Amino acid sequence: MRLSAAVTLVSLAATSMLAGVRAESDVLELGVKNFSETVNPEKLILVEFFAPWCGHCKALAPEYEVAATQLKEMGIPIAKVDCTVETDLCQEHGVQGYPTLKVFRDGESSDYTGPRKADGIVSFMKKKALPALTEIAPENLVTFSESDRVVIVGAFPKDSAKRVTLEKIAKSYSDEYVFGVVEENPDVQGEGIVLYKKFDEGKNVLEGDFDEEALFDFIKVNSVPIMDEIGPNNYATYMDSGLPLAYYFFSTPEEKTQHSTEIEALAKSLKGQMNFVYIDASKFGAHAANLNLKESWPAFGIQNVGSGAKYPLEQEGELTIENIKALADGVLAGTVESSIKSEPIPESNDAPVKVVVAHTYKEIVEDQDKDVLIEFYAPWCGHCKNLAPTYEKLGEMYKDSKIVIAKFDATANDLPTDVPFQVQGFPTIKFRKAGSTEYIEYNGNRSEEDLVQFINDNAVNKVDVKVEKEDPVKADDIEHDEL
Structure with missing residues (x-):
């Protein structure tokens, strides 16, 4: 998902709040004293690692409460950990930004990749509670087909090879869709796949022979409404x-x-x-x-x-x-040219940190003779503002060398469409070695010492730069402002 496609919907969604949140919370509060004894025995539990000052956490809170109440009725608990209090516990679980949500199965964690609205959280966790492919009794077919917004059901005898294909797709996309299999289905003649949905014509049928690619295309095309109103949930x-x-x-x-x-x-x-x-x-x-x-x-x-x-x-x-x-x-x-948004090309660009706009991206950032470190920022981004003094010093260190320190306002300029990455948070810092078309992302602490060490480790053009060792950077100094 590119920056230009995501900023408004996600950032505006972060400000939406639900009314009528329960006074008594169904979200479990966890800390080092009760984390393992609560999480490890559960077959399935969702845990949010948050900070009270985090705006995205505040926006998630009412949605999380509603989801917790609904999932409690299904036997799926939801919990949260305050990382400003439980710092060691959050570090143990690799928390690098807020909120971080993780799904735990029998004590083993995986990243939560679902929506952050109540109904989306509920739908995602319901899918997690099911096997990738559910064996359906004929008498339960109708109930199962109505269990989610999109439900895919195969109709095959137990010895059908097509069950194997369906199961492969189900394992790959079980986080997104509900999959089931039944031996006979009145909605299909003989063997086939029925996609049930709560919109448009209500169902689509795939009959005859198919492979994994054809089945995936069938699902991709038919699981999206012909025309719907778009928002954070979809x-x-x-x-x-x-x-x-x-x-x-x-x-x-x-x-x-x-x-x-x-x-x-x-x-x-x-x-x-x-x-x-x-x-x-x-x-x-x-x-x-x-x-x-x-x-x-x-x-x-x-x-x-x-x-x-x-x-x-x-x-x-x-x-x-x-x-x-x-x-x-x-x-x-392919007969229409795309539109490129760009700030005007600067009349002079002699400052230590080079200003890059859409129309100069190729010329500056992809100059094959030079190593380039580039920051993608937003003017409103607090973390970018905190980084600015350090980044300016970095520019001074490498001024007039073949190592370019550059910045790009990603809210006012479009990236070239052939750039092989997406900007999903601010600041995003990338490095391109001289002579290479590949970009390396910088995820370390944003101190002079660490940034210089990163450049020294990766640059083709070596420059002898030394800095005094700084105090360790606080955890929130390496966070991103999310889109």
């Missing part, structure tokens, strides 16, 4: 689909319905090639900037979620279904 689904995403921005109910019939018909005709969504500009209007659109409604734009390429529809004239269709067809045909 954003990741569209990003994970890999298909270009077309946004129709509206600010009033009248604007939403103005072209809805024609756009939904277009979305249906391009199903499997491009996803279409409504986006409420009264909530997420700032996301238009991530498509290089002005905040003027209604508006339409398309993004390639894989490369990050943006295709805003011209906003000077009237928005019509004809120009919407022309843009969609042009993007799919």
Whole structure:
């Protein structure tokens, strides 16, 4: 997920709060004294490692409470650890940012990769509680098929080789979908797969021969609504689909319905090639900037979620279904050039830290004769502001050498679409060796000493730089401001 695709929806989601949170919490509070005895015996438990001052933790808190109450009824406990108090415990579990959520099975942990809204947490943990592929009795088929928003059920006899293919897919995608298998299903003639869903036509059937790739494509295409309103709960689904995403921005109910019939018909005709969504500009209007659109409604734009390429529809004239269709067809045909957002090229760029904009990225950052350390930052990022004095000193140390210290405002500039990484938090620091096209990410402490050591270890062009040893950096000084 590229920076340009994620900033607004995720950051605005972080400010949403639920009303009516229970006064009595169902979230267990854990510390070093009761962590092992609580977590280890549980077949499944979700644990949040947090800091009270963390804004993302505060936004998660009411959602987490609601999820805890619902999951408690299913026998799945939810817990939290205050890392400002339980520092050793959090360090033991590799916590490097807040909030960090981990799923524990019989005491063994894995990273939580699900949504951070209550219904998404509940759905994710319900899936975790199930086997990757559930054997369904015929009398339980209807109940099972309605157990989640998307449920995939295979109809195969016990000796069918197709069960093996279904199970492979189920093991790979059990965090995202519920999978089951039954010997006979009235919704399919003989053997086949039925995808049940709580939207559009309600179900889709895959019959005949198929391999893993065909089954995955079937699920990917049919598990996304023909057209839905996008928000924090379903954003990741569209990003994970890999298909270009077309946004129709509206600010009033009248604007939403103005072209809805024609756009939904277009979305249906391009199903499997491009996803279409409504986006409420009264909530997420700032996301238009991530498509290089002005905040003027209604508006339409398309993004390639894989490369990050943006295709805003011209906003000077009237928005019509004809120009919407022309843009969609042009993007799919590869005949439309993407839009690149860039700050003006600086008139002078002689400061120790080189300013990089979209139009100078290739020239400065991918200069094959030089080693380059580049910081991707946001002007509002507190961690970036804390780093700035150290980063300026670093620039002075390597000034006039073949090691370039550079910075890139990732909120005001687009990365070239062929850059092989995504910016997902601030600051992100990358290093490219002279003569190489690969980037190394820096994840160490943000002290002069550690940054210089990192450059010394990786640079092709050696520069003798020495710094005095500094005090250890506090844990929050190596955190990122998340998107």
